[in-house]
Amino acid sequence: MLRSNIKTTQEDLLEKIQQTEDVVFKELFTKVESIKVFYIKTLSDEAQIQNYIIKPFYEIESPTLFLDYLKSHPKVKPFENEEKTLNQLLVGEVIVFFQAKIFLFDLKMDRQSSVLDTTVETTIQGPQSGFSESIGTNLGLVRQRYPQASLNMESSSIGKVSKTKVITLYDNKTVNQEVLKKVREFLETIDIEMFQSGEQLLDLIKKSQRALFPLMLITERADRVAINLAAGKVVLLVNGSPFAVILPTVMKDFMSSMADIYQTYWVGCFFITLRYIGLFISIVLPSIYVALTAYNPEVFRVQLALSIAGSRSTVPYPAFIEVFFMLIMMELLTEASIRLPKAIGPTATTVGGLILGQAATEAGLVSNIMIIIVSAVAISNFVVPVNNFGAAIRVVKYLLLVLSIFYGLVGVVIGFLLLVSYLVSLESFGKPFLTISEKKPAQN
Amino acid sequence: MNRYLLYLLLVNMLTNIVVYVPKILIDYKYDGAVSAILIAIPIGLFLCIVFCKSISAFPEQGLPEILDQLLNRKIKNIILFIFSGFWYFAGFLTLIGFTDIINRFINPEMSKVSLAVLFAIATCFIIQLPTEKVMYIVEIILVLNVPFVFFIVFKALTNEYFSWNSVFEVGTHLFSWPSFKALSAATYTFSGYMNVLIMNRLFRQKIKGINFIVIGFLSIFNMFTTFFIPIGFHGADGAQEYLYPWTTTADCLRIPYGPIERVIFLFLMLYIGITVVSAAIHWHVAFEFLKGASSKKFTKKKALLILIIFSCATIISEMKITAVQTMFLSTYWLILRFIFEICVVTFVFFLARRKKNET
C-alpha cells in the first residue's frame, strides 16, 4: 500500500467520524520513524495503549523490528477495508498507521467484565454468580464450566443499528442438528434495528407467531447454561447482556430450578411436585372459586358453603367482580413492587397487601375467603422458577376465569383441557413443548 | 406394548357410559344382557385381533394411504366419505349425550346449546392438530383421569350399601338367550380399535400378543363395572328406572373426608375430559378421512370449513334433539355400528390379503 493511499484512508476515517472530544488522533515521533494512533478514548484502554504500542515503539530501535512486532502480535489484525475499520474503531479498537501499513489493535476496554451475582434465579446453595455483561467474560465462564473440545461456536450479529454480537454455542457431539438448523434460520430471519438482550428474542417469536408462552429459556446462570449444553441444547450469548438464551426449551425446563440438582433426589422431587401444585393452584383457583360459588355450591361441604355464603353476604356485587377486583389489585401490587426502589419495595407490599386486604374485608367490599384465595394465587404464582413462564401463567388464569364466569365448573374443566391442548400444540424449535422425558417418547 | 392402541380402547371403554351402554344393558338385564356380555367378549376380542393383525400389513399408513395403493380414486373417495360420516356420528352422539348429562347434573339452568358450543369448540381445537399431538393429548388426559376413575370404581365396590346379592341375582339370568341390542351395546367396549384406521400412521411395529391379553382383561373388568355396579347400588329390580345409571351411581357415593364430599362432581369433572377426548378421537379420524378424500391440496380454508360444519351440525341438532331421542338414536346406532364394524374388519382383512398376494 502506498503512503498516499494511507493518507486518503486516514482522511476518510477522520472525515466520517464526528470529531468529539473522546476521539484521539495522535502522531508519535522518534528520530527515524513516526506512528499514528487513532482511537476513541472512552472505548479503548489507554493503559494498554501505553503498554502495547507506545512503550514498544520507543523501546524497539529498529523500525523493521517494530513492524515485525506489530505483525506478530496476537491482538493485531491487518487492515481489510475502510468500512470494517470504522466499525472496529467504533467498538474500541485502536487503529495504528505505521509506515505504509494500517493495523487494528484490539485494546478494547472491558468495562462490564465483572461477574454479577444472580438476582433473578437465586438459589440457596450452589453457585451464586451469574453472567457478566461482557460477552468475552461470559464465554470464558461457559468454557470454564464446560471444558469440552467439542464445544463449538458461531458468531453473528443481529440488529441493523446495534450490530450486536451474538454467539451461538453448542456441543458438536450432543446437539440435535435439526434444532441447530432451525436456530440458524431463526437468527437469520430476525429483522430488528436495536438488539440489546436475549429477552428480545421472546418478543420476536411473539411477533411472528403470537405465542402466549415463552419458547426459549432466558437465564443468568452459567451453571444452567453448562448443564443445558451437555443436554444437547443450543445457547445464545448476547454481547452486553448478562442473560443467555437456551433453545429449545420445553415446559419441564421452565419448571426446574438449578436448586433441584443441588438437593438430594427425593427433596428435589418434592420441590418439583410442589411447583406443579403451585402452578395448578395459581391457574385454576380464582376460576374454581367463581364456578363453585356462583354455579355449583353443592360441591362444597355444607359447612364450607355456609361459611362462604356468610362471608359473602356483605359483599354487594357478584363473585366474579370481586375476584377481578382483587386479582387486578394484586397484579398492580406485583408490578409496583418491581418498579419501586428496593428500599421501599417491601413497605409498599406490606401496606398494599396487608392493610388494603384487611380494610377491604372490613369495608365489606370483598369476602374473607377471597383474600385467602388471592394471596394463595399470588404466592403460588411466584413458585414458578422462571419469570417469563410465570408471567404467562398470570395471564392464563384470566382466560379460565372468563370461561368460569360464563360456564361454571364445566368452563373451568374445558378451559384447562384447552390449555393442555394448546401447550401440546406448541413447539419450541421442533420440540414438543410438553415433552416430559428428554428421550423422545418413541412409539413401541 | 403399544400404548396408543391401549389408549384408544380405554377411551372407548370409559365413554360407553355416555352413549347409554349401561342403560341398554340394564334394560335387558333379565332378557339376555348377561349372556350378551359373555358372548361380546370373545367376539369383540376376535374382531380386534383380526383387525390389528390385518392392518399391521400396512405399517405407518392410514386408511387413505392404504386405499390409494389398492383401489381407484372414486371408490376410495366414496369409502372415505361413508367412513367419515360414521366416525362423525360416533363423536356426535358422545357429545350430545354428555351435554345432556352436564345439563342435568352440573348446569341445569344453562341452555344445552351453549354447552354444546363450548364442547364443540374444545373438540374442534383438538382435532385439527396432527395425529401425533392428538394422541399426546389423549395420553395426558388419561394419565390425569384414569387413576381417579379407578378410585371411584374401588370406592363403589367397597361401599357397604353395595348389594352383591342383587348382582348375583342378575347373574342368575345367565341362561336367557342373548339379546342382539345388548350384544351390540356390549361390543362397543372394544370398538376403540377402529380408530387405528388413522392412528396406524403412528404404529411402527407390529402389535404384540400381550396387548390383546391386557385388552381382554380390561374389557372384562370394564363390562362388569359398567353393568353390575349400578345394579349393586340400585337393585336388580330397580336399576332400570334411572336414565343415567352410572351418573346416578356416582351420586350414591360419598367421600366423608374428601375435599369434595359428593363423588358425582369428581366423576363428572373427570368425564368432561374423557368425553371431549373421545369425541376428538372420532372426529379427528373423520377429519383425516375427509382430508384423504379431498382431491387437490388440502388447504386451511377447507379444514376450517370442515370444522365449522362439524360443530354447527352438532349445535343445530342439539337444539332439536331431546335426551330420549338421543337414547333411541344411540341404541340403533350401536346396532348399526356393530354390523359396520364387522364389515370393516372383513374389508381390511381382504385388503391385507390382497397386498400380501401382490407382493
Next chain:
Amino acid sequence: MKLKRNWVMYLIVGMVVISSLSGCGGYKDIDKRFFVVAIGIDAAKSHTKKYLISLKFAIPSVEKKPNDFIIVSEEADTMAEAVRIIKTKVDKEVDFSHAKVVVFNEKIVQKKMEPHLIYWFSRRRDIQKILWTVIGRPTALEVLKTKPKFEQIPSNSMFLALGKEGTETPYIFGEYLFDFKKRLIEKGLDPFMPIIEVKKGLLVINTAGLFNKKRLKMVLTPEQTKLLYYIFNSEQKSAIKVKSRKLYFIIDTQKIKSSYKMDTSNPNHSIIKTKIKIKGRLEEAMFSPKNSELPAYEKLAEKDIDKQVKNLLLKLQKANLDPIGFGLYYRARHFQNNDWKTWQHIYPNLTFEVHTDVHIEDTGLIE
C-alpha cells in the same frame, strides 16, 4: 402455523361472542341462595291437604354467630306444590343441593306410603342420592326444630350421627335415599329407616322402623336394632350386655362379623344358619371376673346372644319382613325364573339356627 394462530383468535372471539349470547345462564351467587339442609314431611292439619312440608333453611353466619336457621312450612298434596309455594315466601333461590336429611312423620309412613313422596326426591337432579331418610318422633317438624346446644351448623348433629363421622354407635345405621328406594323395589329386601326422637332438647337415634313395600310395619327396640345392624355388618365398636342368673357383665367389642347360609335342599324344612363372630374385651362386670374363667363367660354370652338374635329373626319372619335380604339371597342363588314365588312359600316356614362365636380376649387392664 398460520392456521394455529388463527385458531386461537377464532377461539377467543368465538368464546366471547357465544358466551355473551348464552348470558351466563344459571349464574347465581352463593349468597343469593338459600340452602335447605333438612326436609320434614308431616300430615297436614287441615283436611283439604294431605301433607305439611317443612323446609329447614340454614342462615349463613355473618358475625360468627353459629346455628341459625329458619323453618318454612306449607301444606300441600305433593312435594312439588309445597316447594313452589315456599319459594314465594323466601327472598332467595331455594337450593336443595345441600339437603341431607328427609324426616318422615311416623304417621305418614304408617299409612300406605305414596311412592311419589320418594320418587320426587329421586327424580330431581339437585337432590343428593345420599340424602338420609329417617322417621321423626313425635313429628318431623319437631325434629327439625330441635337445636342441641353443641350444634354449630343447623342440623349438623344429625349429619354427624347418621354419617358416623362423629359418634360411632351400633344403634345408628344411616339409610340413604338410593338404598331406601332400592329396598322399596327389590324383591326380597325390605326397607328400613332409623328413627330420630326428640327427648329433652336432644336428638336420640337408637331404634329403627321396618317397612314392607308399602308402609311402616314394625318398630324395633334399641337392642333389636343393634342386633339387626350386627347382621348388616355395619359397626364394629359396640357393647354387649350379658345377663344371666348369676352374672351380669358387658363386653366391649372390637370386631363383629356375621354371615348366614341357607339350606333349602328340603323344601319343607329350609334352614337359615346365621353365624356371628364377636371379638372383644370385658369392660364392666357386676362381680370380679377372672381371666381363667373367660371361656365360661364366652359361653354365657353366646347363649344370650343366640337367643336374642333368634327372637329377632322369628319376629321378622312372623311379620313377613325381610330387611336383611334373605329373599334376595335366595334369588341370587337360584336360576329359576320363578324363584321369588318359591321363596314366598319358603319364608314363613323357615327355621333359623343362630350360632354365635364370642371371643373375650381379656378383662381389660385389670383382672
